[in-house]
Amino acid sequence: MADETTPRLRIAVVGTGLIGGSILLRLHEAGNDVLGWDPQPAARAAAARRRVPFNDRLDVTLKGRDVVFLCGPLRALPESLTEVARLADDGCVITDVGSTKAEIADHAARLGLADRFIPGHPMAGTEKAGLDSAIGSLYDSAPWVLCPSSTDALPGFRLLTRLIIENFGARVVPMEPRAHDAVVALSSHIPHILAGALAGAAAGSAVKQAVLALAAGSFKDGTRVAGTPSSRTADMLISNRAAVVAQLDLVRAVLDGLVASLADADDAELLRRLQVGRGLREELLDRSMLPVTRSFDLARDDQAELDFLRRLGGDGGYVTGQETDATTVTYTALATR
């Protein structure tokens, strides 16, 4: 990472499983000063195998670092953040990679970290686990949500945005934490519940073996994420409980409408409802975006900058680049049409 206005960044990655390991691997490959740490004793040997810098002591790993990526299981993140904030230097910018953002953002606010903890969510993964499965290119073109909590968090957000775009080629999506959680409830969490319902119904069916024998592609796709370790899925759902339950009302209402039109033999209405879903699917495969450039005065446009960023991400757009000089910050972005 090179930046005209700051010296070379010193970075730490705390938790070097699949996600943290992939971040560590890419940051190291790209020539950054980066150091990994993990509570698992096996991580040192894995780090040696992948030839990435690693230290056995958390305090040594964090000392003098400018940026920390906080990784590891969702459930452990609040306690990890408390510990890392205690050990890290005062000016250090911290971000995390958890799949929900309101809970950790609230925890950070209670710790007085809202200005330098920027909740994050890089949205890619595999079914595998551990540093041995890490992939340096995991976040190429992936959405990477960042949630600055207020204008005080903008300096940390700007620094992370450049670091992430330059090193990972990811799409930085700025969002308010609760807006993020409402969106991923539908775009990630509820699909896990529907897959669980379909797989669970098949498990309880009197004709289970025949269902397995005649499983079509639709069934295989529709149950795939039911194969995710159940405790990981449960933690994700539990940490986003309110948003998931609220969005489920919408999904179940649409499901009820489809079922009613089928059961009532209202075939024209059934077709119309199916066409709505097909239209969404076509939009997913062919999103239409517009390039946007916006500049803000660093001395007095903080609120306008934060509003622009949250609106951009909340509407489905993302930041493609960011430049800062002595007086001005300039974003290039792709916004939905």
Place this chain on the structure above:
Amino acid sequence: MADETTPRLRIAVVGTGLIGGSILLRLHEAGNDVLGWDPQPAARAAAARRRVPFNDRLDVTLKGRDVVFLCGPLRALPESLTEVARLADDGCVITDVGSTKAEIADHAARLGLADRFIPGHPMAGTEKAGLDSAIGSLYDSAPWVLCPSSTDALPGFRLLTRLIIENFGARVVPMEPRAHDAVVALSSHIPHILAGALAGAAAGSAVKQAVLALAAGSFKDGTRVAGTPSSRTADMLISNRAAVVAQLDLVRAVLDGLVASLADADDAELLRRLQVGRGLREELLDRSMLPVTRSFDLARDDQAELDFLRRLGGDGGYVTGQETDATTVTYTALATR
């Protein structure tokens, strides 16, 4: 297709879209005497491009044929069957490829065809359409359901079973038509409704653009079949209305249970319910089968043979081979453990 007890079979394929075209292509490649026909004027040129035998007249195509594969849209199959049965030779065995079986089986019974029409359902496909997209290997290792309606249909069933195994390498799954329809309601049709509900909910969401921007793999997989042409999905659901609506009660009950344990913060129960679905997914990926061989006296074991076949397929097994001599029919099969 070679058979010790019959001369070389003459085969016709009526309807040469993706499915019929793939059947025609493979039967031709394998050296059979086969001829295709299609009501679409463009089909002749497509047949020339794919170098498969084709005739413009249905009556000429059917004359002197031993076996007819009746393909084409599900909705058109009953009328097609009536027409083909009228034009084909008296002893000709007819099968179809529709995705539901009770409706067409009942129609055939009303036409007095129950002994020589064997409802069929080869279970593979692609999102594409037309003979130009046909693939000779489409049914390699795929389940191919055949539904003999009574012992009178066994001679036709035996002939089709050998033809399908020898030419397509498919897994012949014998089932009662209504049992088939109940199973595919869960293994194929309901996944389309769930995909439609998820896609429809996203389409109606206030944060639709952000949902598209943050669509995880779970969302992409969970909505994939919502991209199927809606009229094709609607026809499939409508032709299996009763079974789909009945099985949906089970799926919705499992969904309600998952939602309730999440909403009520009964996290142990949520985990337990997710584990049921995960277990099903593991069974799907690692099915345990046992080889079975069974022989039946052609003069007096018809009912035992039909019972064996329906139980085999209804329990998730399939026929891997069939031999017939002057007195005995012998099946090899894989049965669920």
